[in-house]
Amino acid sequence: MPRPFRFGASLLTSAPAAEWSAKCRRAEELGYDVILVPDHLGMVAPFPALVAAAEATERPQVGTFVLNAGFWNPTLLAREVTTTNDLTGGRLELGLGTGYVQAEHDTAGLPFGSPGERVDHVRRTVEELERLLDAAECRVPLLLGGNGDRMLRLTAQHADIAAFTGARLVPGNTEGRLAPVDAAEFGQRVARYREFAADRAEPAELNLLIQLVAVTDDPASALRPLLDRRPDLTLEQVLDLPVMLVGTLDHITAKLCALRERYGFSYLTVLEPYLEAFAPVVEELSSRSIASYSDVPGSA
Numbered sequence: 001m002p003r004p005f006r007f008g009a010s011l012l013t014s015a016p017a018a019e020w021s022a023k024c025r026r027a028e029e030l031g032y033d034v035i036l037v038p039d040h041l042g043m044v045a046p047f048p049a050l051v052a053a054a055e056a057t058e059r060p061q062v063g064t065f066v067l068n069a070g071f072w073n074p075t076l077l078a079r080e081v082t083t084t085n086d087l088t089g090g091r092l093e094l095g096l097g098t099g100y101v102q103a104e105h106d107t108a109g110l111p112f113g114s115p116g117e118r119v120d121h122v123r124r125t126v127e128e129l130e131r132l133l134d135a136a137e138c139r140v141p142l143l144l145g146g147n148g149d150r151m152l153r154l155t156a157q158h159a160d161i162a163a164f165t166g167a168r169l170v171p172g173n174t175e176g177r178l179a180p181v182d183a184a185e186f187g188q189r190v191a192r193y194r195e196f197a198a199d200r201a202e203p204a205e206l207n208l209l210i211q212l213v214a215v216t217d218d219p220a221s222a223l224r225p226l227l228d229r230r231p232d233l234t235l236e237q238v239l240d241l242p243v244m245l246v247g248t249l250d251h252i253t254a255k256l257c258a259l260r261e262r263y264g265f266s267y268l269t270v271l272e273p274y275l276e277a278f279a280p281v282v283e284e285l286s287s288r289s290i291a292s293y294s295d296v297p298g299s300a
Contacts, residue, residue: 002260003205005285007278008034008269010065010209011053014044021056028057030279031286034093036065036269040176041104047084054088063093065209065269066145066163069121070099070110074128081129082138093161094129095143098122098151100169101176119150126158143207147181147189149196155204156196161267163207164190166243180211183240190263207267208259211243213274215281219246245281253284 009032011023024035035053037046050062067077085092098118099105105112113121126142133140144155145163155162166186167178181189190206197204214222223238223246230238238244242259245252259265270278 002264003266005256005260006033006205006267007282007286008032008036008063008065008207008267009275010036010038010269010271011049012038012043012272014049017052020049020052024053024056024060027275028060030275031282032060032275034061034063034267034269036063036093036095038065039067039071039099040101041107047080050084050092051087054091061091061093062088063143064095066095066097066143068099068101068104069096069125070105070112070118071108072125074125075132077125078129078132078136081133081140082136085138085140093141093143095145095161095163096122096125097145097163100178102174103176106174115148116150119146119148119154122146122151123154126154130158145207145209149192152189152193153196156193156200159204161207162193162197162204163209163269164193164265165209165211166241167211180241180243182237183242186242187263203264205267206264207269208242208265210245210268210270210274210278211241212246213252213270213277213281214246215249215252215277216246217248222246245278249280249284252281253288256281256285 009027011027015023027035035057037044037049039046046064046067050064053062081092081094098115102112141160142158143161143163144151144159145165146152146155147165147168165178167180170177170179212226216222219239220235223235226238227233227235239246245255256268
């Protein structure tokens with residue numbers, strides 16, 4: 001039986017306390033299960049934002065999506081994690097990645113390193129965090145995100161949640177510009193992860209970061225700005241991308257159910273600009289999950 005859907009909202013924009021709290025409550029009202037924050041300069045500071053999110057809400061988990069390991073010393077990070085988990089009533093999910101925006105490291109005066117060096121740092125951070133959090137009796141779900149083989153292997157070995165963006169850094173870009181991978185490469189990356197995870201005692205939850213949402217009867221118009229920027233892609237190719245949800249409500253929900261059936265994606269995250277647009281999808285898929293559960297003998 002597939003996992004039930006979970007829905008995350010990644011809130012990107014800092015705001016005064018009342019506005020931030022209202023935004024978090026709105027995400028809860030719309031049915032999102034997790035309130036997430038990124039780790040980029042110029043956006044919210046992750047841990048205080050998550051404590052405030054938990055104070056403003058009752059039901060959702062809160063999480064980092066994802067911390068840039070290059071910004072963090074593992075020992076100091078363990079202190080942030082344990083304190084934040086305590087202050088949020090055990091609602092923390094810890095997301096961690098290599099970081100991909102060189103310009104942010106330059107601004108902060110921190111080394112960026114090669115891709116291999118960044119993966120090495122994530123591995124050391126994860127291993128040290130596991131030791132420190134175990135000693136502190138602090139158990140938080142670990143989400144790891146990555147696309148290359150070494151990160152996929154690390155994710156298979158350590159993560160409770162495996163996160164996929166369906167995109168890769170544009171070669172040579174230092175500002176963090178990403179380009180979507182095509183459906184074939186996406187499927188190949190998921191298959192590669194599954195190879196590495198074949199010996200796991202329990203399968204990880206699979207997360208997908210949605211890049212664009214538009215519930216519409218006219219997908220061509222909704223995608224025109226993107227197609228103008230990417231003349232190498234056809235409308236059909238964009239609609240086929242797993243991270244692009246454009247079409248009618250029935251089309252989008254069917255696409256997500258197919259992604260869960262084919263790949264196992266049950267934890268879906270949208271960026272703040274699509275919080276409201278994705279809400280009808282959350283409602284529809286949540287109601288289906290409830291209906292499916294009610295059909296299981298003994299669930300009433």
